[in-house]
Amino acid sequence: MKNVFKRCLKLLTLFSSNNETLTTNFIKDNVAEYRELGDSAFKRSFERDKALLKEMGFLLDFENDKWKINDGYKLTGTKIFDDIKSKGSMNIENFINTYQVIKQFFNSDYKLDSRNIYISKIIQAINEKRRISFKYKSSLRKIYPLGLKQYDNQWYVGGNEQSKFKTFKIDNIDDLKMGTKSDLHDIKLKSINFSWEESVEPILLELLVLKDHYSVQKNSFKHSLIKSIDEKNKVKIEISTYDIQKLIIFILITDAEIIKIKSNDKRKILDFIYEK
Amino acid sequence: MKNKLQLQDFTYLINILKDNNKWTIEDLTEKLGIDIESIVYMLNIMSEVYSINGENFIDFEIDSLENTISFEYSSTFTDLNTITDFELFKIYNLLKSNKTINVQNIDKQDLKKFYETLEIYFDEKSKVRFKDNLPINLMKEINIEYIKIGYSEALTYSIKPLSISNNQDGNVLEAIDLIENKVKTFLINRIIDVNELKLSSSSSKEKNKEIEVKFSYKNEEFLNKLDKDSIFFKDGLCVYTFRDFNVALEFFFEHFQDIKIVSPNKLKAEFDKKIIHLVDMINL
Numbered sequence: 001m002k003n004v005f006k007r008c009l010k011l012l013t014l015f016s017s018n019n020e021t022l023t024t025n026f027i028k029d030n031v032a033e034y035r036e037l038g039d040s041a042f043k044r045s046f047e048r049d050k051a052l053l054k055e056m057g058f059l060l061d062f063e064n065d066k067w068k069i070n071d072g073y074k075l076t077g078t079k080i081f082d083d084i085k086s087k088g089s090m091n092i093e094n095f096i097n098t099y100q101v102i103k104q105f106f107n108s109d110y111k112l113d114s115r116n117i118y119i120s121k122i123i124q125a126i127n128e129k130r131r132i133s134f135k136y137k138s139s140l141r142k143i144y145p146l147g148l149k150q151y152d153n154q155w156y157v158g159g160n161e162q163s164k165f166k167t168f169k170i171d172n173i174d175d176l177k178m179g180t181k182s183d184l185h186d187i188k189l190k191s192i193n194f195s196w197e198e199s200v201e202p203i204l205l206e207l208l209v210l211k212d213h214y215s216v217q218k219n220s221f222k223h224s225l226i227k228s229i230d231e232k233n234k235v236k237i238e239i240s241t242y243d244i245q246k247l248i249i250f251i252l253i254t255d256a257e258i259i260k261i262k263s264n265d266k267r268k269i270l271d272f273i274y275e276k
Numbered sequence: 277m278k279n280k281l282q283l284q285d286f287t288y289l290i291n292i293l294k295d296n297n298k299w300t301i302e303d304l305t306e307k308l309g310i311d312i313e314s315i316v317y318m319l320n321i322m323s324e325v326y327s328i329n330g331e332n333f334i335d336f337e338i339d340s341l342e343n344t345i346s347f348e349y350s351s352t353f354t355d356l357n358t359i360t361d362f363e364l365f366k367i368y369n370l371l372k373s374n375k376t377i378n379v380q381n382i383d384k385q386d387l388k389k390f391y392e393t394l395e396i397y398f399d400e401k402s403k404v405r406f407k408d409n410l411p412i413n414l415m416k417e418i419n420i421e422y423i424k425i426g427y428s429e430a431l432t433y434s435i436k437p438l439s440i441s442n443n444q445d446g447n448v449l450e451a452i453d454l455i456e457n458k459v460k461t462f463l464i465n466r467i468i469d470v471n472e473l474k475l476s477s478s479s480s481k482e483k484n485k486e487i488e489v490k491f492s493y494k495n496e497e498f499l500n501k502l503d504k505d506s507i508f509f510k511d512g513l514c515v516y517t518f519r520d521f522n523v524a525l526e527f528f529f530e531h532f533q534d535i536k537i538v539s540p541n542k543l544k545a546e547f548d549k550k551i552i553h554l555v556d557m558i559n560l
Contacts, residue, residue, distance in 0.1 A: 001281070002321055008283055009325045009333070013352045017327055056284055057362025080397050081359040090393045098390040099359065099367075100292065101382050104309070105414045107441035107450070108366045109284060120361035123397055148398055150372060153446045212430060216423050216466050245533065252529040252550055255428070258557045266558045273555060275533065 007033050007049050012058065012075070021063050021072030054117060077120045118176040122148070122157050125178050129185050132159075134176040136168055143168070144185050149192040151222060152246070158192035160185070167194050194242070202240040203247065203268060206260040211235045213254040220253075221246030244272045281314060287358035289318055293334075293347060294354060301343045319345075327352040361397075368394040370440055373447045377464055379440070380413040410470045412437055417454060421469035422462055426522025430468055433460075434475050440464070444500060484520040490538040491516075491528070498531045513538055521546075 010031045015022065027046070028034045034042050050060045059077040085092050102108075118134075125132045126145045133142045143159035143166070150156075155170045202224075214235055223241035230236075236259065241247050248269065250256065261269075285308075292307055293299070301312055308315065316338070325333035327350055335348040371391050378384070412418070414437045421430040425445075435451035438459070442448065448461040454475065490513045499507065508515040514535075518524035521543065528537055528547050537544040 005281075005283060005286060005318075005321050006324060009286060009322060012356060012358075013325060013327050013333060016356045017352050052283055056287065057360025057365075077360045077362065078357040080361045080364055080394075081357055083397075084393060089396070090389055094386060095390060095393065096291070096295075098382070098386045100307070102367055102371075102387075102390070103288065104307075105379055105381055105439055106367060106370050107439045108363055108370065109282070110366065110442040116365065117362055119365045119398075123361065127397075150369070153373070153444075155369075210428065212423060212468050213428065215468055219465055248554070249530055249532065251554055252532070253526055258560075261558065269558055270555065273532075273551065 003033055004049065004052065007031060007045065008053055011049060011053065011060070015060075015073075015075035021074045023072045027073065057117060057120060059117070059120060076124075079120065079124055116155060116170055118170065118173055119148075119155070121176055121178045122170075128182040130182050131179040131184055132176055133179075134168075135174040137172055141168070144187065146187060147192050149194075151194075152220065156192070156194075160187055165193075167192065200242060202242050203244065203265040204238075204240050204262060205258060205265060206236065206238045207251070207256045208234055208236050208259055209254050209256040213256070217250055217254050221250050223247070244269060248272060281318065284363075285310070285314075286318055286322065289315070290322075290353065290356060291358045294349070296347075297349070298344055298346045301338075301345060304345065364394055365398060366442075368398045370442060370447060372398075373442075373464070377440070377449075377467075378411045380411055381415070410467060412449070412470055414439065417473040419471045419473055420462065420467050421471070423466045423468060424522075425463070425466070426520070426524070426526040433462070434473055435460075435462075486517050486519060487521050487524050487540065487543065488515065488517045489524050489540065489543060490514070491535050492538060493535045495534055498535055501527070501530075525550075 010033070011027070014027065014030055024046075028037075028042055034045060037045060053060060057077045058075060060073050060075055062072070063074050064071045084090060084095060122132065122145050124130070126147060129144070131142060131144055133140065135141075141161060143157075143161040145157050145159040146165075147158050148155060149158060149167065156167045157170060157173075158165065158167045160166075204226075208231070211230070211233055214237065221241060221243045223239045223243065225237060225239055227238040228235050251258070289308060292304075304315060305312055319334070319336050322334045323332065323336065327333060331350045331352065332348075333350050333353050337346045338344075339346065368391070371387070371394075379387070417434065417436045420433050420435060422433055423430045433451075434454040435449075436454060437449055437451040439450050440447060441450055441461075443461065445463055447464045449464055449467065450459060450461050452458070453460045454473075490510075492513055502516055506517060518527065524543055525546060528535065528543075529550070532551070537547055
C-alpha cells in the first residue's frame, strides 16, 4: 500500500500545482512510480489510484470537449471548500477548526452509496445552471438540476426534464456527466416536492399512538402534523400525507389506532395493501 | 501501529499539520487519534513526495528529548486542499440527520455556523433548525433510554458514547455498553431520553433468540438492508437468520409489498394478524 499512498499524494500535488488539464503522458512523466511502468501496467495502476481518490471525493476525469484544444485529465471535487474560502462566508480558520473538532466526534468514514460521489458535480451544475446527463434505471436522462432533497436517509436531486419537474434518487444514478456550458436556464425553485406530490390529493387521518412510538417513527414517513393532543402515554395526531406505503408501515410498526379516516382515503390504503 | 491506514488518514494529517510548524508528539497523537509509529510511517511516505519543481513536499525532524516534531512545508503542501465536497456532504448528512442530538463537545455557535455554511451548498432550504432535545457529551458516561428495533418498550443502557456515524438504517451513536463491555451502535432516532449514569438501572443485558426465516420475494431491493454474507438462496426462496422475532417482524412490515414469509408459521401468523387488524380498522 505504501506505493499506492505515495502515487496518490503525488497525483494530488501534481494537479494542485497545475490548473490546466494534464495529458496521460504528462502524468506518467511526472510521477516517478509510473515512469518505469509499461503501458498496460501504468494504465492499471493509474485506474486503481483514480478509483481510490474517487472514493474520497477527488474526481479525476478526462475532459475531451470538442471545442477545446487541450484534452486531458482534470481534478475536481474540492470546489465547496475553495468557494467558502474565496467568498469568506465563514471565517476560514473557524471553519477548519470546527471541521477538525467534528472529525473527532463524527465519523465521516462511513460508507455512503458510492453513487453519492456525484454530489460534487450535481452541486456545481445546480450553482452554475448547467445540464447533467446520467443513466437512471437503464434509461438516459438529461436534466437541469435545481436542488437537493433528503428524505428517509436518502438523497434526491430535483430537476427540470423537458419542461417537467422530476425527482431522482441519487443512489440510482449512474455515469453522470456535466455539460460544459453554464447559465443555461433561469428557472427558480422555492422547494422540492416529489413528483407524486404534485398530482394526487393527500390522505387525511387521525391516529392514536404511543408517544414514544411516534417520537421514534415520526421521521420514517413524510407527513404534515395538523394537530396533536396528549392522552396520558399516548398522543392523538391529525396528519396529512402523500406517502401511503410508509404510512401503512408506520401503522403496522407502531400499532397505531385509526380514529378517523375519510372513505375515499380508506379505498386508497386498501388498494395499496391488496396490490401486494 | 494502526492496523489499516487509509488515504484519508494522510489527507487528514495534512489538514491538521498545516496549523503549526512544530508539534508536541502528545498533541499530535491526541488530535489525530493514532499512535506515533503510524504518524512517523505516514510522514516518511510524505517526505518521499516531490513537487513538479523538485521541492520536497514535507520535511520533518523529531526531537526525542523534547518529544516534539518540527516541520518544513512546501508551498504545494500548504496550498493542497484536502477537504473534498464528498466529505463535507457526508458530514452535512450526519449533522442534518442528528438535529435532535446536542453534541456538547462542540461549541454550539461554531457548529451552527458550520452547518449553515454547508446548508447553502447542500440543502433545499429546509426550515428545520437545531433542537436541543438530547444533550450528549461524547466520551462522558451516561444512561440512555432506547427502543430496540421491533420493540415497544424502552430499555436502559449504560454507555460511553464514542462517535456519531451512519449505516444503512440511518445515523448511529457508536458507544461502549458499560455492562457488556463491548462496542454497540444505537440508532439515534430510537434514543428517547438521556440521563445521568446509573449502572444499577441498566437493563440492557438480555439474550436474543435468533430466528431463521424463509421468504419469497418480488425484487431484490430488500437485500441492501441485510447482511449479504448471511443470506442464502434455496429453491427460489431466501433464507436469513434475524437477531430475534421482533426484529424479523419489523423487517417484514417494512417490505410488506415485496416479500412474503413462508416459514416459520409463528412469524407468518403474527404478520398476517397485524395486516388483517389494519384492514379491519380501515373497514370499520
